Amino acid sequence: MKLMLILSAMLLPSAGLAQNQVSLDSEIFVERTTHAPNGAAQVALEAPGVVTPGDPIVFVLHYRNNGTAPAAAFVVTNPIPQSVSFAGAQSAGAEYSVDGGRSWGALAALTVRNPDGTRRPAAATDVTHIRWRLAQAIPPGGRGELRFRGVVK
C-alpha cells in the first residue's frame, strides 16, 4: 500500500494541480559545445551539472492538455531569472516585456529609459519576461513545447 502511494506520487508529480486541465512543466539545459577532432563544433544540450557564469542555458516549457475539452486562449509567461541574461527565443511567436511584465510587444518595438531620461531601443539583455499567446486552442491530448535561451550572468 505504501509502495502504491509512492508510485502514484511519482507518476503524478503535480498532485496538487491534478484538477487542472492543462499541465505545464519547466526544464533547464546547459548548451555544451564540443569540438570534434576535425575542429567542427558540436552543440549538445545537457542536464545542468557544472554551471558557471557565461554558460549558455536553454529553458524548455512543456504543456499538455490532459482534459476532454479544448483549452483556448492559452498564454504562457516566464519571468527571466535574475541571474540570467535573456539571449533569444527559439520558439516563434514570443512577446517580450522589458519593464517587469507591465507592457508587452516585439523586442524591436520596445524601448528602455536611459539614466538621463532619454530612451533607447531595447536589447535582448533588457528582457524581463517572455510570453507566448497561442492562436489556436490546445485540443484534448494536445501538447507542445516552447524554448528560449539565456546566459548565466
Added chain:
Amino acid sequence: MRDLKLMPTCGSAKRMAPRHWRFIKAAMLTAGSLHAAAPAAAARTPAGTVINNSASATYDLPGGGQDTITSNMVSLTVDELLDVGVAWTDGGDSVVTPGALSQVLTYRVTNAGNGSEAFRLTARDNAGGDDFDPVTTSIVLDGNGNGIYDPGLDIVYVPGGNDPVLAPDASVVAFVLSTIPAGAANGQRGRVDLVAVADTGSGAPGTSFAGQGQGGGDAVVGATGADAEDDGYYAAAAATVTFVKSATVADAFGGTAHVPGAIITYRLTATVSGAGSLANLRIADAIPPGSTFRTGSITLEGAGLTDNADADAGEFTGSGIAVRLGSVAAGSTRIVTFQVAID
C-alpha cells in the same frame, strides 16, 4: 667664511628622476581603481547563487472562466569559476643600480572568478628574456592599500601561510623585492614574473573540482587556467650623477659680508655613483646678475684653466663658464670652482 648650499644650476646636469617618483605615480593610478574594483553592474553571478525558473499559464475553461497554472520550479546552482589576472603596474622599468638590495617591482593580482578565492604567489626571477637575473628575496602584500611599498608596514608574504583571499573582482597589490646583481651593466634589463595560482586548483579550462566551489557547488577552471602571470622589469642604470653647488664669500676686510667688491667662490661638485662611467659629462653655470666673472678663476680639481675656448677643458663663454669633464667613472667626484666679484 660661510657656505651657502644652493640648488644646482648646471645646464648639462644629467640627472635621473628619483626612482620613487614612478611609484608615486603608480600609486595615484591604482588608488582609484582600488575603490572601483568591484563594478556591481557587470559582476558575474556569485558562486553558490541558485537560479530558479518557473513559468505560469492561463487559459479559458470550457464552462467559462479562466484557469491559472504554475509549472514546477527548476533550480540550478551556479558553480565557482576559478580565474585570476596579474598585471605589472609600474608603468615602466624600475631603474636600479647594480648591487642594490630590496628593489621593488609592483604587480596587481585580481580575482577574475565569481567566488572568494585564495591565491598562491610565486616570483620567477630566472624566466629569461632579459640581460641579468635579479635575485628575488621576498614578496610583500600591500597591507595598507596605498599602492606603495612601505617597509615594515606592508605584510611579508609566506606561500601557503597568508595567501591573499580575494572576493570576486577584488585585487591586491603585491611587491616583489629583489637584489640586483653587481655585474648588471648600464642599460641592461632584468625580468621577474609574478605568478598567481588559485589555491582550489588550476589546469586546463573546464577542469572541475567537485564540491570545492564556494557555496557548495563545484569549482571549475575558467579561461585563464586559474593561473596567471605578468613580467616586470628592472633596468640597470649603472652610473648616475648628482650635482651640489656651494658658495663662499670673502670681503675685502677679511669678513663674509655681501658688499660690492666681495669675492664669491662657487664650488660645483659632480658625484657619479653606481657602476660603469658617464661619457661626455659637462658642467656649465651662468654668472649671476649683479656680479662679474673674475678672469682666470676657473679651476678643475684644483688646477687652473684658461678662460679661452682652447685645448684645456674649461672656458668663460661671456655669460657663464663651461667645463668638459669627459668620461667620469662611477665612484669618482669632479670639483670645479670659479669666482665672481659683487658689483
